Amino acid sequence: MGTTEEKPRGRDAGARVTISDVAGALGLTKSTVSRAMNSYPDISEATRLRVRRMAEKMNYHPLSHAQAIKTGRTRSLGLVLQFSDHDSHRPFLAEFLAGLSAGASAEHWTLTVAAADSDASMIETFREMLRDGKADGFVLPRAMTEDPRVKFLSSAAVPFVLYGRHATAKGAAWYDILGEQAMQDAVAHLAKLGHRRIGFINGGAQYCYAPLRLAGFREGMRDAGLPVDEDLIESNAVTLADGERAGDRLLTRPNPPTAIVCAVDFAALGVYRAAAGRGLVIGRDLSVIGYDGIPEGAYAMPPLTTFTVDNRAAGERLAKLLIRRVRGEDPELLRETTTATFVERGSTAPFRGSI
Amino acid sequence: MGTTEEKPRGRDAGARVTISDVAGALGLTKSTVSRAMNSYPDISEATRLRVRRMAEKMNYHPLSHAQAIKTGRTRSLGLVLQFSDHDSHRPFLAEFLAGLSAGASAEHWTLTVAAADSDASMIETFREMLRDGKADGFVLPRAMTEDPRVKFLSSAAVPFVLYGRHATAKGAAWYDILGEQAMQDAVAHLAKLGHRRIGFINGGAQYCYAPLRLAGFREGMRDAGLPVDEDLIESNAVTLADGERAGDRLLTRPNPPTAIVCAVDFAALGVYRAAAGRGLVIGRDLSVIGYDGIPEGAYAMPPLTTFTVDNRAAGERLAKLLIRRVRGEDPELLRETTTATFVERGSTAPFRGSI
DNA sequence: CTGCGTTCCGAAACCGGTTTCCGCAACAAA
DNA sequence: TTTGTTGCGGAAACCGGTTTCGGAACGCAG
Numbered sequence: 001m002g003t004t005e006e007k008p009r010g011r012d013a014g015a016r017v018t019i020s021d022v023a024g025a026l027g028l029t030k031s032t033v034s035r036a037m038n039s040y041p042d043i044s045e046a047t048r049l050r051v052r053r054m055a056e057k058m059n060y061h062p063l064s065h066a067q068a069i070k071t072g073r074t075r076s077l078g079l080v081l082q083f084s085d086h087d088s089h090r091p092f093l094a095e096f097l098a099g100l101s102a103g104a105s106a107e108h109w110t111l112t113v114a115a116a117d118s119d120a121s122m123i124e125t126f127r128e129m130l131r132d133g134k135a136d137g138f139v140l141p142r143a144m145t146e147d148p149r150v151k152f153l154s155s156a157a158v159p160f161v162l163y164g165r166h167a168t169a170k171g172a173a174w175y176d177i178l179g180e181q182a183m184q185d186a187v188a189h190l191a192k193l194g195h196r197r198i199g200f201i202n203g204g205a206q207y208c209y210a211p212l213r214l215a216g217f218r219e220g221m222r223d224a225g226l227p228v229d230e231d232l233i234e235s236n237a238v239t240l241a242d243g244e245r246a247g248d249r250l251l252t253r254p255n256p257p258t259a260i261v262c263a264v265d266f267a268a269l270g271v272y273r274a275a276a277g278r279g280l281v282i283g284r285d286l287s288v289i290g291y292d293g294i295p296e297g298a299y300a301m302p303p304l305t306t307f308t309v310d311n312r313a314a315g316e317r318l319a320k321l322l323i324r325r326v327r328g329e330d331p332e333l334l335r336e337t338t339t340a341t342f343v344e345r346g347s348t349a350p351f352r353g354s355i
Numbered sequence: 356m357g358t359t360e361e362k363p364r365g366r367d368a369g370a371r372v373t374i375s376d377v378a379g380a381l382g383l384t385k386s387t388v389s390r391a392m393n394s395y396p397d398i399s400e401a402t403r404l405r406v407r408r409m410a411e412k413m414n415y416h417p418l419s420h421a422q423a424i425k426t427g428r429t430r431s432l433g434l435v436l437q438f439s440d441h442d443s444h445r446p447f448l449a450e451f452l453a454g455l456s457a458g459a460s461a462e463h464w465t466l467t468v469a470a471a472d473s474d475a476s477m478i479e480t481f482r483e484m485l486r487d488g489k490a491d492g493f494v495l496p497r498a499m500t501e502d503p504r505v506k507f508l509s510s511a512a513v514p515f516v517l518y519g520r521h522a523t524a525k526g527a528a529w530y531d532i533l534g535e536q537a538m539q540d541a542v543a544h545l546a547k548l549g550h551r552r553i554g555f556i557n558g559g560a561q562y563c564y565a566p567l568r569l570a571g572f573r574e575g576m577r578d579a580g581l582p583v584d585e586d587l588i589e590s591n592a593v594t595l596a597d598g599e600r601a602g603d604r605l606l607t608r609p610n611p612p613t614a615i616v617c618a619v620d621f622a623a624l625g626v627y628r629a630a631a632g633r634g635l636v637i638g639r640d641l642s643v644i645g646y647d648g649i650p651e652g653a654y655a656m657p658p659l660t661t662f663t664v665d666n667r668a669a670g671e672r673l674a675k676l677l678i679r680r681v682r683g684e685d686p687e688l689l690r691e692t693t694t695a696t697f698v699e700r701g702s703t704a705p706f707r708g709s710i
Numbered sequence: 711c712t713g714c715g716t717t718c719c720g721a722a723a724c725c726g727g728t729t730t731c732c733g734c735a736a737c738a739a740a
Numbered sequence: 741t742t743t744g745t746t747g748c749g750g751a752a753a754c755c756g757g758t759t760t761c762g763g764a765a766c767g768c769a770g
Contacts, residue, residue, distance in 0.1 A: 016486075018756060029720050034758055044718060063488055065420030065429060066756040070725045074420060076467075083453040093449050098438040098470035105469060105480075110489050112431075112465050115453035125460075131371075133418055134465050240654055296651060299595055373726060384750055389728055397748060421726040425755045 017060045026054050037062065061108075068133055075109045077322055078135025080125050080149075082142075083117045092292075092311045099315020100139060107323050123152050130158060137326045139163065139318050143174065143208040159325040161318050161334070164208045173325050173334035175318045179209050179291060180216025182307040182340045183261060186289040187220025189342070190259040194351030195287060199232035199250045199257035201243060201271070203264040210235065213263045213291075232257050243270020244277075251278055251286075256355050259287035259348070265294045265306055268347075272300060285355055287348040291340065302346030309340050372415045381409055392417065416463075423488055430464045432677055433490025435480050435504075437497075438472045447647075447666045454670020455494060462678050478507050485513060492681045494518065494673050498529065498563040514680040516673050516689065519563045528680050528689035530673050534564050534646060535571025537662040537695045538616060541644040542575025544697070545614040549706030550642060554587035554605045554612035556598060556626070558619040565590065568618045568646075587612050598625020599632075606633055606641075611710050614642035614703070620649040620661055623702075627655060640710055642703040646695065657701030664695050 019037075023030040028051070036043045036051035043051075054060075068074045079100065081093075097111070104111050112134050116122035126149070129135045136159065140149050143164030150169050153160045162174040183200075190198050200217045202210050214233070221228045231253055234246035243266060250257055251274055262268035268290030272282055280286050283302040290297055293308025321334045374392075378385040383406070391398045391406035398406075409415075423429045434455065436448075452466070459466050467489050471477035481504070484490045491514065495504050498519030505524050508515045517529040538555075545553050555572045557565050569588070576583045586608055589601035598621060605612055606629055617623035623645030627637055635641050638657040645652055648663025676689045 016756095019758095020756080030757075031721080031759080032719055034756095035719090038758085040759095042718060047718080061486060063424070063756065065423045065488055067758075068420045068725095069418070069424060069727080069756085070758045072725090081449065081452060081456075083449070093452075094436065094438070097436060097448075097468060098472075101436075101468060101470040105483075108487075110467050110484075110487075111469065112467050113452060113456060114460060114466065115456040117453075128460075129465075131416060132463075132465075133420055371726095374728095375726075385727075386729080386751080387749055390749085393728085395729095399748060402749080418726065422728075423755095424726085424757080425728045427755090 016063075017058050019060070019062065022051065022055050022058055022060050025058065026050060064108075064110075072133065073136045073326070074133055075107075076135050077104050077109060077111050077319055078126075078129050078138040079111060079113045079141075080122055080129075080138065081113065081115045082122060083115045092294075092309075095312040096141070096315040099312035099317075100319045101315075102312075103316035103319025104323070107320070109319070109323055111319075119148050123148060126152060126156075126158075130156070137161070137322050139315075139322055143176075144206045145208055145211075146206070159322065159331075161322040161325060163314060163318055165212070165335075165337075166208055171331045173321050173331040175314055175321060175336050175338075176209075177309050177314070178337050178339050179263070179307075180212040180219070182291055182342070183213045183216030183263065184220035184223065185342060186261045186291075186307070187217060187224060187226075189344075190261070190287060190289065190348065191220075191224035191226060193259075193287065193348065195257075195259040196226055196351070197229070197232065197255065197257045197259070197354070198226065199260040200234070201237050201246045201250070201260060201262045201264075201267050202233070202235040203267065204238045205236050210263070217261060229255075237262070237267035237270065238264050240266050240270040240273070243267030244273045245270070247271035247274030248277070251275070251280070251355070258285075258351055258353075258355060259289075262288065262290045265290035265292040265297050265304065268304055268306070269296060269300055272304075280355065283346045283349050284352070287351075289348060293340075293343065298345070300347075305345045305348040306343055307340035308343050310338075313338070371418075372413050374415070374417065377406065377410050377413055377415050380413065381405060419463075419465075427488065428491045428681070429488055430462075431467050431490050432459050432464055432674055433481075433484050433493040434466060434468045434496075435477055435484075435493065436468065436470045437477060438470045447649075447664075450667040451496070451670040454667035454672075455674045456670075457667075458671035458674025459678070462675070464674070464678055466674075474503050478503060481507060481511075481513075485511070492516070492677050494670075494677055498531075499561045500563055500566075501561065514677065514686075516677040516680060518669060518673055520567070520690075520692075521563055526686045528676050528686040530669055530676060530691045530693075531564075532664050532669070533692050533694050534618070534662075535567040535574070537646055537697070538568045538571030538618065539575035539578065540697060541616045541646075541662070542572060542579060542581075544699075545616070545642060545644065545703065546575075546579035546581060548614075548642065548703065550612075550614040551581055551706070552584070552587065552610065552612045552614070552709070553581065554615040555589070556592050556601045556605070556615060556617045556619075556622050557588070557590035558622065559593045560591050565618070572616060584610075592617070592622035592625065593619050595621050595625045595628070598622030599628045600625070602626035602629030603632070606630070606635070606710070612641075613706055613708075613710060614644075617643065617645045620645040620647040620652045620659065623659055623661070624651060624655055627659075627702075635710065638701045638704050639707070642706075644703060648695075648698065653700070655702075660700045660703040661698055662695035663698050665693075668693070 019030045019033050023033045036048045064075045101111050114125050116125045138160045141163045143162040143166045165176045166172050237243045237246045268288050271288050275286050290304050290306035297304035374385045374388050378388045391403045419430045456466050469480050471480045493515045496518045498517040498521045520531045521527050592598045592601045623643050626643050630641050645659050645661035652659035652661050
């Protein structure tokens with residue numbers, strides 16, 4: 001007790017170790033420690049190592065918001081969810097978030113999420129997050145061909161990465177799954193099973209993936225030497241109800257398809273209902289292949305043959321790409337793709353004759 | 356351009372307006388502006404208003420990370436998701452996040468999310484987020500009776516709010532849905548339809564809601580003057596597969612139930628499969644009531660009668676409660692409940708005789 | 711031995727806020 | 741008039757970092 005008074009250190013017991021503590025322990029100034037930690041060239045290799053080691057030993061971690069006040073950067077990724085979006089992305093959200101968070105925290109970044117209920121409020125949300133320094137860049141799920149987010153962020157020179165390829169955005173970094181290849185493979189698989197009349201139900205027309213997947217379908221038909229009947233192509237089906245309607249239309253054609261490729265699993269499950277309504281048994285009278293790998297597909301009767309997408313990996317890669325983008329790398333070089341994984345379950349079977 | 360050189364203001368065009376700008380515009384010092392903005396008592400009402408108005412006019416928003424360096428608080432809510440959790444919470448996630456984000460941004464707070472894949476790494480994640488000042492408090496979804504998160508955060512004196520009531524956590528704030536009342540109402544509804552042998556399939560035993568919902572079921576049976584057959588009570592069913600197994604067990608009893616109340620929608624959908632496997636038609640031979648309001652329930656055949664929970668509202672309330680908690684309010688006073696909403700669909704029907 | 715260029719680090723300003731301390735002016739009481 | 745109070749706002753330190761600037765120490769050529 002006596003006269004020695006402890007400097008109060010806030011409520012938490014673990015007195016935070018600051019850059020000055022590290023500097024003091026080494027007999028250096030905090031400016032030297034700062035430059036050593038940030039690999040400035042005017043710090044010798046020897047002291048750089050000495051500082052790094054001491055920082056490690058003392059468990060020193062710079063406060064990102066203390067750095068931000070000078071640098072303007074927070075080491076934080078922004079994600080703005082479109083709340084009014086259709087249901088179909090929701091099951092992915094948990095895994096996608098887990099991936100983003102994992103990719104971010106591996107580099108000691110964090111993930112800040114916000115929700116908006118319209119395009120306008122989404123832009124406003126971007127603006128606020130930027131003004132308040134809450135995010136250094138943004139992850140944009142579900143790239144759209146006319147994407148107001150891309151427009152705004154590009155013109156504001158704010159770093160972003162797209163989940164999905166964008167044809168016209170020049171300086172855009174992205175990560176994407178080769179959905180067109182999956183569609184192509186789906187057709188090939190069905191053709192090998194003997195199907196010749198194959199329908200296609202595409203997803204949301206506003207998304208970048210839609211034209212790609214349709215092209216993949218056509219490519220697959222061409223490869224298999226099958227003619228494309230334009231009457232067997234539906235589009236804009238992202239929900240179960242959409243899929244049911246589209247399936248109904250296809251199955252009431254004069255010469256209905258014996259197999260249907262769907263760009264979205266939910267639509268495929270809608271086709272299940274359309275088939276059930278007409279007394280057709282999926283996996284016997286009608287083959288269906290989906291895309292996405294939603295959990296409901298595995299539980300459906302019969303289990304849905306589909307292409308699964310690793311959304312966790314996508315999130316992780318997107319986080320890392322965005323971090324590199326924020327650090328100034330050329331966006332054109334920050335582009336990655338991967339493939340979906342074919343999972344054969346019970347909704348596909350050899351051709352047994354026309355319906 | 357001559358000698359007048361613009362002070363570079365970072366990459367963004369909109370030069371940030373700082374507290375000094377506001378002070379300068381009013382002929383005050385920044386300390387006065389700061390105290391005026393924060394309602395210090397030693398600033399006169401007149402200047403307080405003058406400052407507030409000028410801040411508004413100049414569109415001044417203090418940088419939370421600049422404040423944080425002195426105050427230690429970031430105005431940010433933390434949410435750590437348990438990645439390895441069973442699927443059942445995923446469909447809620449989007450709405451829950453939207454609610455949290457809405458509640459947070461209404462007070463100019465933000466939401467920082469991280470993911471962990473085990474209890475240990477979750478605690479470690481808390482620790483890191485606190486050390487780095489990434490969150491001032493946490494939202495804990497799915498309260499458990501033995502909750503390591505509660506233990507850790509309580510002992511570290513970190514503010515948190517639970518989604519779900521916790522019996523033993525003394526200083527805990529929470530928000531919860533009265534699931535027990537829903538269960539009670541479910542029984543009452545079935546009893547009114549003439550059912551006398553009613554089974555119950557409970558959810559995850561580790562969660563706080565499980566004993567409550569069971570008690571609600573018993574209460575409902577007592578109200579209806581029905582005896583509880585302990586053989587018709589199953590527990591720990593949170594997934595579709597769990598529900599199917601539990602349903603199988605119930606339906607193979609010597610004297611099976613004609614109606615089943617499920618604490619979790621997924622389990623109810625599992626009962627659908629158990630029934631289908633035995634040739635029973637839900638909504639005719641067997642009545643089922645679920646709880647949660649998952650979208651799949653509405654699409655099931657027949658559509659599931661259930662209690663829907665407004666997860667968006669829950670998130671919004673939780674965010675506001677946590678903010679008040681961080682500001683120092685008594686946690687015992689920060690407790691709210693609401694009720695689930697009964698939605699009668701096709702899975703319930705009058706009693707027609709034993710199975 | 712001087713002069714010069716490097717290498718490397720310390721000193722100090724700075725970022726945008728908060729908070730403590732202090733003093734001035736006005737007013738009331740003596 | 742003098743002496744306290746009280747109300748109110750300025751001055752300056754501070755938070756934990758980053759960055760600019762300058763100079764000491766050293767090596768090397770002349």
